[in-house]
Amino acid sequence: MFDALIRFVREQYRSDDFIPLHAPVFAGRERDYVTDTLDSTFVSSVGAYVDRFERDTAAYTGSPRAVATVNGTAALHIALQLAGVEPGELVITQPLTFVATCNAIAYCSAEPVFIDVDRHTLGLSPGALETWLTDNARVGDDGLCRTRDNGQVIRACVPMHTFGHPADLDGLVDVCARWKLALVEDAAESLGSFYKGRHTGTFGALGTLSYNGNKIITTGGGGMILAGEELGARAKHLTTTAKKPHPYEYVHDELGYNYRLPNLNAALGCAQLEQLEAFIATKRELAARYAAHLAGSELQFVTEPAECRSNYWLNAVICSSHEQRDALLKATNDKGVMSRPIWALMNRLPIYAHCRKGDLSNAEWLEARVVNLPSSVLPKEISE
Numbered sequence: 001m002f003d004a005l006i007r008f009v010r011e012q013y014r015s016d017d018f019i020p021l022h023a024p025v026f027a028g029r030e031r032d033y034v035t036d037t038l039d040s041t042f043v044s045s046v047g048a049y050v051d052r053f054e055r056d057t058a059a060y061t062g063s064p065r066a067v068a069t070v071n072g073t074a075a076l077h078i079a080l081q082l083a084g085v086e087p088g089e090l091v092i093t094q095p096l097t098f099v100a101t102c103n104a105i106a107y108c109s110a111e112p113v114f115i116d117v118d119r120h121t122l123g124l125s126p127g128a129l130e131t132w133l134t135d136n137a138r139v140g141d142d143g144l145c146r147t148r149d150n151g152q153v154i155r156a157c158v159p160m161h162t163f164g165h166p167a168d169l170d171g172l173v174d175v176c177a178r179w180k181l182a183l184v185e186d187a188a189e190s191l192g193s194f195y196k197g198r199h200t201g202t203f204g205a206l207g208t209l210s211y212n213g214n215k216i217i218t219t220g221g222g223g224m225i226l227a228g229e230e231l232g233a234r235a236k237h238l239t240t241t242a243k244k245p246h247p248y249e250y251v252h253d254e255l256g257y258n259y260r261l262p263n264l265n266a267a268l269g270c271a272q273l274e275q276l277e278a279f280i281a282t283k284r285e286l287a288a289r290y291a292a293h294l295a296g297s298e299l300q301f302v303t304e305p306a307e308c309r310s311n312y313w314l315n316a317v318i319c320s321s322h323e324q325r326d327a328l329l330k331a332t333n334d335k336g337v338m339s340r341p342i343w344a345l346m347n348r349l350p351i352y353a354h355c356r357k358g359d360l361s362n363a364e365w366l367e368a369r370v371v372n373l374p375s376s377v378l379p380k381e382i383s384e
Ligand SMILES: *Cc1c(COP(=O)(O)O)cnc(C)c1O
Pocket: 071, 072, 073, 074, 097, 098, 100, 101, 160, 186, 188, 189, 209, 210, 211, 212, 222, 223
């Protein structure tokens, strides 16, 4: 079973060896830039590559400010703080996500509320969000959204752009505005993905990116906060120990964090960002080939939502049953072609099992069926 699919994947990568899910490619100026930081001795918390990486990312995404952080989880932690999330409050997110989304909420001593996703985007469903809020929340005279039963503040909403496919942002922006929720996008997987011509992560008060080793471009480890001028300046201050600018005195005017991205990592990021569009071109080509190969089969290839340009970070198929999912996972991994199931839903994890949730039918349906297939940039097609 699945022999044709396994043969197809091996042909794409022209390899009989183990084929990983997503391997980084360093085909540009990585060595030059990293060596430059070593020669200059500025490998750590000071250096020109951090400023450049932030500027280049702001320009690419169209975000007024971009603030580099040590990883994507730290970026989300600070973004939530700046969105006003306080201890004891609630933050709405999707159960179908990587655990970092929920952990960042918990770091604020807040609690996630799990709302269903849409089947065609794999992202938070505006319809399910509206339904849950109508049944469970109200906006008070003070302009805050609160739960009906105990008056707990629901401060923010964190959709995640699953595998790089943009969620229904028009719908989410509308629901969040009417229910007075701060919109914070977890765009960790969607660098290079645009919704109606605008980059994901720039639709709400704040958005965050990740440059972990498995993401579309990597800094080894790293993240970015996307925000307007004011919140961006606050993000820079908070992520750099809240030190007031001074030629030599150490004055820290509030509780800050050492979440700054080292210059060494930023150098890698600058070189990777130069190749992003070339990476996306080959990934979109690979996705088109998967779609053509799987057309008419029982495996439904996940494609970009309408009016979006997805980065196709991780290719995914929806199997016709849980049994077929298990068979696909076994057949591919047994033959050295790496595949992985989608995450177990966050509401099943012991740390989040007690959290509030809406009807999660779509997330449960997808959890039982979705498998990721090898998605690395096609090496032969990368040019300088
Ligand atoms: C990768 C990722 C993050 C951030 O991960 P880091 O490893 O901390 O950079 C956050 N959310 C999602 C959905 C992710 O995939």
